[in-house]
Amino acid sequence: MGIRSMTGFGRAEGRVGPYDVVIEVKSVNHRFLEVSVRLPRDWSFAEMMVRDRVKARLHRGRLDVAVSLAGTGAEAGEVHVDWALVDALVEADRALCEKLGIPFDPRAARQWLTFPGAVLVRPAALSEEEATSSLAGLVDAALDRLVAMREREGDHLARACEGYLDEVEARLRAIRERAPASVAAYRAALMARVSELGLSVDDGRLAQEVALFADRVAIDEELVRLEAHVRAMRGDLGRTEPVGRRLDFLVQEMHREVNTIAAKSQDGEISQHVVEMKALVEKLREQAQNVE
Template sequence: MIASMTGFSRHAVTLDAGVFDWELKSVNHRYLELRVHLPDHLRSLEAAVRNRLKARLARGKVDVVLRDRGQAEESPAAFDHDRVRVLADACAEIAGMLPQPAPVSPLDVLRWPGVLQGREDAGEALAAPLLAGFDTALEALVEMRAAEGAALADGMRARLDALLEHRRAIQARRQPMLEEQRSRILARIHELDLNLDPRRLEQEVALLAQRMDIAEELDRIEGHVAAVRETLDGNGPGGRRLDFLMQEFNREANTISSKSHDLEMTRATVEMKVLIEQLREQVQNLE
């Protein structure tokens, strides 16, 4: 079934190393744009996260955030004492070489690579459980997008039914409008008292009526409706195809409007354009 491009999901992963929160959010976009925000010590997971997203999603701007809430009972002394002493000696030596050295904060020392023990290989150690948690969050996002897509598709089907109703109203007025236009043309020629060859006159009137006929446009609208229904009932993304069909709907409606010389037909065409615009807005949300 077709899916929406908007959705949100969140999933928490509780491990011995702490609590990690996955948060996924997607909105409309012409293509698939991924923005992945991971803690520095878990940056090695980014490639796997991107591959999983590309395998499940086709379009949309997707933001992925992994928050490390840390471990409440983590010992503050879990750092490499020898490395800290080396850093402290180096800082003291450098401070003696500068006229006005800025003080070094203990937090600056803790941020130095290798000071906190086990941070470098945290991504490898936590990869499997964290990616399993990401898969859960991604599945929830996909399900939400599918549910919203199904609701949008139902709304579009209702508008397609209304569109066909207006098409039938226009179809009912098509032949009477052509006959009325033919009568007006002939009456105008008689008023001008033109001496024209009857056969040539009939040919010209027939050609004019052919240019004013909207049978092809009505047939194409019916075909476009069938194509939209087929896309909505199909599997996989169909937003791009639907966007193209909305352009075709507009083209046919505009042509009918330009050929229309009947008030009732003009009103029905206006209602068709309103429905087409509503359909177009819904299509913008579909994958």
């Protein structure tokens, strides 16, 4: 197991007392951990438990936890008939039949059980402790599936980042090989220009000018730091703890070093490598923003 993505989904179904319950957990990118919990009416007592369980498993991302009831719990409840209301309705029906001069059929009286309010279903009592305990198991199951998806996505992110880092290192090697040649090319161009103008310049003065140029375009320190950042990022990609913020920082530092190399470079070939590295670092930044 390595890094995790901040994007995922988990779902769990089960029983909480007389209720069929469905829990869905969705997560997307966010700088910090932000949890939103939606519970059935009268179940607000379980919100803190849900939040605590999420915080124990996750460290970054915007989480939406939705708890819904797939059933009413009626099968475990009691049926209550408002007999006073039903009796009144039956008597009204009888009186109407007498008034209209038609026979009253007692078998038709059952229709009044469908009258609004005549029959109520009272679900069996469910204590907060029982509900919270049962719900906790379902929350854990949904989080298990969410975390599994985030781990799979994290594996994809890590492989993508490794590929980009390979390309960055290839560009770094090419720049290291080219750097000495760029100074030699400057010296040759300078001598050609002096010869073209018919000027006489002593070797000491020429060597001094070349040395100043070499110092001005020296990028050894930037290359060393950039290589160190690449190694650090490779190490972080294999960690199991959250490293998203650290990856964000490393990408920023890599971007800084690449920009410095770009500013110092006077060589066309090196500049081309730098352009490619900027694109690679930007891809790394996009991936790092998805890491927990």
